[in-house]
Amino acid sequence: xxxxxxxxxxxxxxxxxxxxxxxxxxxxxxxxxxxxxxxxxxxxxxxxxxxxxxxxxxxxxxxxxxxxxxxxxxxxxxxxxxxxxxxxxxxxxxxxxxxxxxxxxxxxxxxxxxxxxxxxxxxxxxxxxxxxxxxxxxxxxxxxxxxxxxxxxxxxxxxxxxxxxxxxxxxxxxxxxxxxxxxxxxxxxxxxxxxxxxxxxxxxxxxxxxxxxxxxxxxxxxxxxxxxxxxxxxxxxxxxxxxxxxxxxxxxxxxxxxxxxxxxxxxxxxxxxxxxxxxxxxxxxxxxxxxxxxxxxxxxxxxxxxxxxxxxxxxxxxxxxxxxxxxxxxxxxxx
Numbered sequence: 001x002x003x004x005x006x007x008x009x010x011x012x013x014x015x016x017x018x019x020x021x022x023x024x025x026x027x028x029x030x031x032x033x034x035x036x037x038x039x040x041x042x043x044x045x046x047x048x049x050x051x052x053x054x055x056x057x058x059x060x061x062x063x064x065x066x067x068x069x070x071x072x073x074x075x076x077x078x079x080x081x082x083x084x085x086x087x088x089x090x091x092x093x094x095x096x097x098x099x100x101x102x103x104x105x106x107x108x109x110x111x112x113x114x115x116x117x118x119x120x121x122x123x124x125x126x127x128x129x130x131x132x133x134x135x136x137x138x139x140x141x142x143x144x145x146x147x148x149x150x151x152x153x154x155x156x157x158x159x160x161x162x163x164x165x166x167x168x169x170x171x172x173x174x175x176x177x178x179x180x181x182x183x184x185x186x187x188x189x190x191x192x193x194x195x196x197x198x199x200x201x202x203x204x205x206x207x208x209x210x211x212x213x214x215x216x217x218x219x220x221x222x223x224x225x226x227x228x229x230x231x232x233x234x235x236x237x238x239x240x241x242x243x244x245x246x247x248x249x250x251x252x253x254x255x256x257x258x259x260x261x262x263x264x265x266x267x268x269x270x271x272x273x274x275x276x277x278x279x280x281x282x283x284x285x286x287x288x289x290x291x292x293x294x295x296x297x298x299x300x301x302x303x304x305x306x307x308x309x310x311x312x313x314x315x316x317x318x319x320x321x322x323x324x325x326x327x328x329x330x331x332x333x334x335x
Contacts, residue, residue, distance in 0.1 A: 025073055026301065030308055032088040033059045035243055039087060042253040054081035059088045060303045065295035065324055072293045076324070085257065087243040095331040097237035097266065101159060102332065103287040104275045108187050112271060114156060115192065116225035118232050119184040121208055123217050125167060125177035128255035135162065135180050135259060137212070142182060145211040153197050157187040157271030161236045162263065166245040166252055178255065183235050187271050193224065240265040288328040295324050
């Protein structure tokens with residue numbers, strides 16, 4: 001994956017090298033748009049006619065800012081439906097969430113002197129008709145886990161992200177089943193890793209088994225966050241369900257849609273909840289970097305069957321240049 005910028009402690013010249021919006025941003029949009037017909041067809045029974053119009057037209061118009069050499073392009077505006085299952089819109093949301101989570105972690109590290117552990121909580125796969133019930137069980141089990149005294153003693157804040165995957169491997173014993181799981185980042189005191197309150201991997205497994213009431217669970221993953229590792233952040237911010245999974249077939253899509261509709265994908269608790277409010281209020285903008293590319297042109301692309309065609313290129317007015325240049329970067333470009 002490629003990132004528009006490096007967050008956390010890595011706001012260096014390397015971020016400039018990684019500002020590769022010029023690198024295949026239109027190609028990424030094309031890949032997402034090509035999935036729109038199948039997505040539109042699958043979701044039609046579940047949405048209103050007005051929403052269907054937005055969905056079928058999602059991404060039909062894209063407006064990019066470009067520098068003088070037309071090498072660096074930045075997605076500026078577009079006709080987006082904002083449906084959480086839309087391949088285009090869920091990708092854009094993941095880009096925004098990646099930046100937010102990295103900034104929240106950086107803020108708590110610098111201002112609250114916290115470190116972080118990444119925890120993945122799993123359970124055996126379930127069949128489609130049991131998925132929604134299993135997700136509700138997961139939510140309750142996580143609450144129980146957070147209320148355990150030894151967990152409360154160490155957790156100063158958390159971000160919990162629900163992800164559901166589908167097993168399409170016909171040769172697998174768990175073929176045609178679904179795997180809900182949680183990716184969690186937990187803020188802890190720096191002293192946690194050498195204190196008597198330290199919880200090792202085996203104990204986390206026991207605690208999760210007790211919270212779920214399921215001793216058949218054999219796997220949890222827990223690790224200390226590595227400095228500047230945006231791959232860990234991406235695990236939290238990425239799609240709750242991959243379009244490559246839920247667009248396999250209409251029956252699979254129906255299961256995903258019914259089980260995930262109305263569910264909260266990301267939940268913030270403790271210090272992370274407080275920091276999220278600050279982020280939304282613009283109080284953590286000092287952690288963002290400025291886009292130093294000098295944008296000169298506006299490029300409009302229209303969708304034509306299987307590709308985007310450039311319909312118009314014009315120079316920005318002086319007022320537009322002042323408005324769009326030197327702004328804070330608000331996304332991390334992820335695949």
